Amino acid sequence: MKPKKLAREALAAGETMAKAIPPRDIFGERRRNFFLFALLFLALTWWSSWGTEFDLWSAFASFPKALAWLGLNFIPSADSLQYLPRIGEKLLETVFVSITATTTSAVLAFALSLFSSKTTRPNAWVALVVRGLGTFLRSIPVAAWAMIFLFSFGQSPLTGFLAIFMETLGFFIRAFIETVDETSESSVEALRASGASWLHTVSQAVLPSVVPQLVSWILYMIETNIRSATLVGLLTGTGIGFVFDIYYKSMRYPPAGLVVLSIVVVVLLIEILSNRIRRSIQ
Amino acid sequence: MHQLKVVQLTKYYKQAQALAGLSFEVENGEFVAVIGRSGAGKSTLLRCINRMIEPTAGQVLFNGTDVRNLRNRDLRRLRTGIGMIFQHYNLVHRQTVLENVLHGRLGFKSDWDGIVGNYTHAEKQHALEIIAKLGLDQHTYSRCDTLSGGQKQRVGIARALVQDPQLILCDEPIASLDPSSAKVIMDHLRTICREMGITVIVNLHQVDVALKYSDRIMGVKAGTLVYDGKPDKLSKKLIHEIYGTETGDLIDE
Numbered sequence: 001m002k003p004k005k006l007a008r009e010a011l012a013a014g015e016t017m018a019k020a021i022p023p024r025d026i027f028g029e030r031r032r033n034f035f036l037f038a039l040l041f042l043a044l045t046w047w048s049s050w051g052t053e054f055d056l057w058s059a060f061a062s063f064p065k066a067l068a069w070l071g072l073n074f075i076p077s078a079d080s081l082q083y084l085p086r087i088g089e090k091l092l093e094t095v096f097v098s099i100t101a102t103t104t105s106a107v108l109a110f111a112l113s114l115f116s117s118k119t120t121r122p123n124a125w126v127a128l129v130v131r132g133l134g135t136f137l138r139s140i141p142v143a144a145w146a147m148i149f150l151f152s153f154g155q156s157p158l159t160g161f162l163a164i165f166m167e168t169l170g171f172f173i174r175a176f177i178e179t180v181d182e183t184s185e186s187s188v189e190a191l192r193a194s195g196a197s198w199l200h201t202v203s204q205a206v207l208p209s210v211v212p213q214l215v216s217w218i219l220y221m222i223e224t225n226i227r228s229a230t231l232v233g234l235l236t237g238t239g240i241g242f243v244f245d246i247y248y249k250s251m252r253y254p255p256a257g258l259v260v261l262s263i264v265v266v267v268l269l270i271e272i273l274s275n276r277i278r279r280s281i282q
Numbered sequence: 283m284h285q286l287k288v289v290q291l292t293k294y295y296k297q298a299q300a301l302a303g304l305s306f307e308v309e310n311g312e313f314v315a316v317i318g319r320s321g322a323g324k325s326t327l328l329r330c331i332n333r334m335i336e337p338t339a340g341q342v343l344f345n346g347t348d349v350r351n352l353r354n355r356d357l358r359r360l361r362t363g364i365g366m367i368f369q370h371y372n373l374v375h376r377q378t379v380l381e382n383v384l385h386g387r388l389g390f391k392s393d394w395d396g397i398v399g400n401y402t403h404a405e406k407q408h409a410l411e412i413i414a415k416l417g418l419d420q421h422t423y424s425r426c427d428t429l430s431g432g433q434k435q436r437v438g439i440a441r442a443l444v445q446d447p448q449l450i451l452c453d454e455p456i457a458s459l460d461p462s463s464a465k466v467i468m469d470h471l472r473t474i475c476r477e478m479g480i481t482v483i484v485n486l487h488q489v490d491v492a493l494k495y496s497d498r499i500m501g502v503k504a505g506t507l508v509y510d511g512k513p514d515k516l517s518k519k520l521i522h523e524i525y526g527t528e529t530g531d532l533i534d535e
Binding site: 184186187189190191192193194195196197199200203204205208209211212 | 332334358359360361362364365366368370371372373374375376377385386388389390391393396397398399438441442445
């Protein structure tokens, strides 16, 4: 089949020789492009490490030493188990802060994304404003948000909550706009054409279509935010980050190691749980 | 009074002209096929009738009222009287057949009843009857993403029928279907037209299907009407003119 077709095409090409485009070596082009890209990548790495006087090789070389130090000092001892209730309490606080920050920002972000998605926006200007808000919120890192709110709200879980809320809101606005755009355009058209109102199309066409994607994003952000909350806690003196900071600075390394270990365990548990939920709501 | 009267309908997309002053009338209960090559303006024409696309100029009179003057609630009321069927079915894939069919009733509901999906017993009964009539009763509670293309399109037809429309607009309803499913869909559309007296306007790529099923054919080329009449008066020469081909046979003649 194939050679025959090729022959026919060659014949056709021969007939229109005058207009024929010279054959392109697309495989060669792809190889050359790949090589060029790799070269550019290496050059960029070298240039930026040179620019910051950061020695890549000694960084890698010191890796084993750092690991050895961790291994010697950060092993949770039997003695450090006495700190477990305190760690557990603070860890739970951190998990709760990250969950509430994620879920509340998800609700607000979904409402906002409806004003910005191509399929549901009332007009292009509102859409632009919402998009701009999302970009603004995202461009400020969570640590900076924490510092900003620290001035107004002091050392409290509220500070951490707000910092994570802001960053998550920025991320969700963008993710949800794309999700609404991708999953519900055609059914929204059908419902509008049948005379359904805006609220009808949102609740009956958009919402059912986006649920699996939205839940997936929310679960992902809860995982991510537990890590963020640890960092924010370090900065604002709350939650598990604060506990870690105290143990670390007072050179109680085994309980500090226990803190790290318990964070890893919680993140893993949440990941397993969220994978299950994701699979069950396709 | 004509059910639908279109006068000098014009549509520009920025500078590009999609419709160049079309005029025609459609009577109650007609089966009209609109043929023409891709980009001729068929889809735009259909969507200007229910204002899914805003016309640039001209009039579209449905039962005597100019649809271009309608706002909000009145526009929604107009749309409840006009069903629409799409090439890609446009269903909510994660919901069941029954839910998708009942979406056709949303236009008659208050905001609150629509949001929570408060359908009356009579509406559900009506939906179930239509589902059975289209041979989907085995799938009433199946999710739409488990159905075949032909079945999905039948759900699309059911959703339009549950509106009790006077007119159904079909935008390439069989373009994504295999020949046997396409026949089932076209047969259903003809039955709807003949037995329920609903006007059907259908955009088609397939000339042979248009010739076989319709009472009347409209040929659209570059946004103008180049043929409007009975299928048997449509000559080969005219078909070639509509499709802008010089000689030779079109593939599905």
